[in-house]
Amino acid sequence: MLKIKNLSFSYNQNQEEKQALKNINLTIEQGEFVGVIGPSGAGKSTFTMALNGIVPHFYNSGAFYGMVYVEGQDTVEVSCSELSKTVGSVLQDPDTQIVTSKVEDEIAFALENKGLERREIEERITESLELCGISSLRYRQTTELSGGQMQRVAIAAALAERPKVLVLDEPTSELDPIGSMLIFETLQKLNKEHGMTIIIVEQKVMLLSQYCNRLMVMKEGRFLLDGPTKQILEEYKKLEELGINCPRIVKLVACLKEAGLYKGDMPTNIEETCSILASL
Numbered sequence: 001m002l003k004i005k006n007l008s009f010s011y012n013q014n015q016e017e018k019q020a021l022k023n024i025n026l027t028i029e030q031g032e033f034v035g036v037i038g039p040s041g042a043g044k045s046t047f048t049m050a051l052n053g054i055v056p057h058f059y060n061s062g063a064f065y066g067m068v069y070v071e072g073q074d075t076v077e078v079s080c081s082e083l084s085k086t087v088g089s090v091l092q093d094p095d096t097q098i099v100t101s102k103v104e105d106e107i108a109f110a111l112e113n114k115g116l117e118r119r120e121i122e123e124r125i126t127e128s129l130e131l132c133g134i135s136s137l138r139y140r141q142t143t144e145l146s147g148g149q150m151q152r153v154a155i156a157a158a159l160a161e162r163p164k165v166l167v168l169d170e171p172t173s174e175l176d177p178i179g180s181m182l183i184f185e186t187l188q189k190l191n192k193e194h195g196m197t198i199i200i201v202e203q204k205v206m207l208l209s210q211y212c213n214r215l216m217v218m219k220e221g222r223f224l225l226d227g228p229t230k231q232i233l234e235e236y237k238k239l240e241e242l243g244i245n246c247p248r249i250v251k252l253v254a255c256l257k258e259a260g261l262y263k264g265d266m267p268t269n270i271e272e273t274c275s276i277l278a279s280l
């Protein structure tokens with residue numbers, strides 16, 4: 001479980017510096033699959049970094065107020081490496097995350113540091129590469145990888161650690177639609193079968209609608225909307241005002257609602273939309 005109390009953060013101690021996070025209070029239960037959206041500069045990356053301890057540990061010239069508890073651990077009290085046993089992270093820029101020269105070494109790196117046996121490490125490398133659809137990259141040099149391949153290697157490395165909580169910051173930004181869907185399918189499997197808590201910042205709202213059970217909408221350091229996915233999609237007018245491009249299925253059903261032709265729930269996927277259309 002993640003519990004955040006009165007969290008505020010600015011990157012600079014300067015009082016006039018704009019706060020990147022402003023008095024955030026929320027709880028995320030174990031097993032939730034949470035999508036975070038919001039315009040550029042809203043504070044999404046800063047929020048993810050507050051969950052894995054990068055904020056405040058790597059930004060110690062900043063001003064951090066409040067508390068973030070991850071599975072009962074206070075992120076200020078516990079080091080990032082200790083926290084990483086519970087929280088896996090996929091950063092926005094995989095270049096900054098990848099530290100070894102060969103893909104399989106990248107996956108093995110944290111596992112070796114944890115002192116796992118060679119056989120266990122082998123199993124986890126094979127499994128996580130398969131889950132991310134990149135088994136063929138196992139013996140490749142990391143410097144030869146495309147941006148999308150790097151993203152998948154970073155995700156595979158995080159998954160191999162089997163964290164209770166996985167925080168991902170735009171992990172599909174360099175992937176095509178099929179590659180992006182494959183990542184979401186993998187995350188869904190881990191969420192459903194292993195109860196992994198997933199918090200993902202993502203621009204592709206359609207994917208979030210399909211896979212997340214909760215959506216949180218951020219602007220200027222605050223969460224303006226937070227609730228079950230369907231409920232947040234009902235707020236399509238506010239989403240558009242915030243500059244968030246709603247999925248086409250939401251736009252279509254919104255037109256039906258406004259024309260008085262449909263009064264039910266907002267769909268979250270194509271199948272639900274088709275049955276709404278068929279019922280008309």
Ligand SMILES: Nc1ncnc2c1ncn2[C@@H]1O[C@H](COP(=O)(O)OP(=O)(O)OP(=O)(O)O)[C@@H](O)[C@H]1O
Pocket residue numbers: 011018019020038039040041042043044045046047
């Ligand atoms: N290293 C930093 N030093 C100073 N200010 C920063 C730093 N990183 C981010 N900020 C500021 O903090 C605020 C929140 O930025 P953040 O990157 O968290 O937003 P975001 O929603 O993730 O944006 P994007 O979608 O563009 O990645 C912005 O005003 C940004 O300029």
